[in-house]
Amino acid sequence: MIERPQWTSKPDLASRRFGGTVMWATDELFAEKENLINGWAPTHRPETFGPRGQLYDGWETRRRREAGDDMAIVRLGLPGRVSGVIVDTAFFKGNYPPYISVEACAVDGYPSPGELTDWEPIVARSAVNGDQENFFPVANAKRYTHVRLTMYPDGGVARLRVHGTPIADPRQVDFDALDLAALENGASITGCSNMFYSSPNNLLAPGLAANQAEGWETSRRRGDGNDWVTLKLAGAGTIRFAELDTTHLKGNAPGWASLSGSADGGERWFELLPRTRLQPDTRHRFALLDSPEVTDARLDIYPDGGLARLRLWGGLTESGRATVKHRFEHS
Numbered sequence: 001m002i003e004r005p006q007w008t009s010k011p012d013l014a015s016r017r018f019g020g021t022v023m024w025a026t027d028e029l030f031a032e033k034e035n036l037i038n039g040w041a042p043t044h045r046p047e048t049f050g051p052r053g054q055l056y057d058g059w060e061t062r063r064r065r066e067a068g069d070d071m072a073i074v075r076l077g078l079p080g081r082v083s084g085v086i087v088d089t090a091f092f093k094g095n096y097p098p099y100i101s102v103e104a105c106a107v108d109g110y111p112s113p114g115e116l117t118d119w120e121p122i123v124a125r126s127a128v129n130g131d132q133e134n135f136f137p138v139a140n141a142k143r144y145t146h147v148r149l150t151m152y153p154d155g156g157v158a159r160l161r162v163h164g165t166p167i168a169d170p171r172q173v174d175f176d177a178l179d180l181a182a183l184e185n186g187a188s189i190t191g192c193s194n195m196f197y198s199s200p201n202n203l204l205a206p207g208l209a210a211n212q213a214e215g216w217e218t219s220r221r222r223g224d225g226n227d228w229v230t231l232k233l234a235g236a237g238t239i240r241f242a243e244l245d246t247t248h249l250k251g252n253a254p255g256w257a258s259l260s261g262s263a264d265g266g267e268r269w270f271e272l273l274p275r276t277r278l279q280p281d282t283r284h285r286f287a288l289l290d291s292p293e294v295t296d297a298r299l300d301i302y303p304d305g306g307l308a309r310l311r312l313w314g315g316l317t318e319s320g321r322a323t324v325k326h327r328f329e330h331s
Contacts, residue, residue: 005135007083007163011183011201014147014162015039017214018183019077019206022059023146024113026070030060031156033072036149040213042158044091060095060156070097070151073113077206078166078184079106079145081331085123086161087134087149096130097151102160104144116146125152143167143331168234170325178234181297181312182206185234186327190266190296193227194218197306200229203299209308212248217306227254228300230266233312235320239291242273243311244299245283253280254301261294269298293317 014020017039025033035058042057049055061070082104089096102123105116120142128134149160168185181187183204192200196219202209203216218227239261246253259273272288291314299310316324 005084005137007137008086008135008161009199010083010163010165011078012161013076013078013080013082013164013166014074014160015077017077017202017205021075021077023073023075025059025072027061028059029062031056031058033059035059036072036157036160037074038159042088042090056091056156056158058090058092058156058158060092061151061154064154068153070154071148073116073146073148074160074162075146076144076162079143079169080164080166081141081143082122082138082162082164084138084163085136086159086163087128087136087157088159088161089128089130089132089134089156090158091131092156092158093131095156096128097153097155097157098127099125099152100128100157101125101150101152102136103148103150105146106142106144107146119148122147141331143328167327167331168324170328173324175321175324176315177313178316179311180233180235180237180239180314180316181231181310182234186324187234188232189229190232191230193229194304203229203307203310204231205309209245209247212306215249215306215308217249217252218304221304226300226302227304228298230296230298232265232296233294235316235323236293236295237314237316237320238293239272239288239297239312239314241313242286242288243283243309243313244278244286244307245309245311246278246280246306247283247308248281249306249308250280252305254278254303254305254307256302258300260298260300261292262296262298263293264295266296266298272297275302
């Protein structure tokens, strides 16, 4: 089993779960380009044929008979700094590309594929192996909004994962009223007791969870204690409302939950929401009156289970605003 690099624990900036989309591809005769950014692991049913051949849960182009290479462009759902890329060729054994490269660019607004320019390499042309995840670390501090995958010359890729750190554009953030726990605003997971079934990054994802797999869920606890997750907020701020969403968690919602805050990066914790009973498959909203300034938050669930989303609505302090601006301006 291939050991997964540490950067794979960061959010997949390209995932459809986070708003990513595959804008364009040179060809998709055998399998659709949109499969590249599906949030689930690739699947395969051998000898399942459609009018164009074997069905694949990935992107697959026809065999090239002329010069050129195949490309696909992805608009990141979460613009940010890329730490590493996974090119997953799962189930592509005799039809994967021998080489790939990945480029990225940063633009304002919503340009069409033909309007994207100034591509920069983040993964040089590299060999890949078939039917496995291929890991490529990226050493680049810049913020990107789009990536372009090139296959040399053709073939199939099941998934493209672009792991990194989301960086919000302060021109698109209301500093007085925002979700301080949102990935898209710059929040990040810093610790977690258990993520057996799914990543705690899902807690901070945009939108509502479509199913149970799009939240955070732990294994069943058989000993003492309880499960928890910690996060660094988008910036220092005050929380006015907390939303604990157990949507789709019906037989595995926590019985209770509590929230704590920290003003010193998690060195010392104080109570924001006392241990409170939760209901399954329910969006719970709690007013946090006279909440002090916080930089980090901790969610404890009792004893185990899962949540679909965690929202911490409030406003940034002056230092929090400076953090968001600095993060953007220095990327």
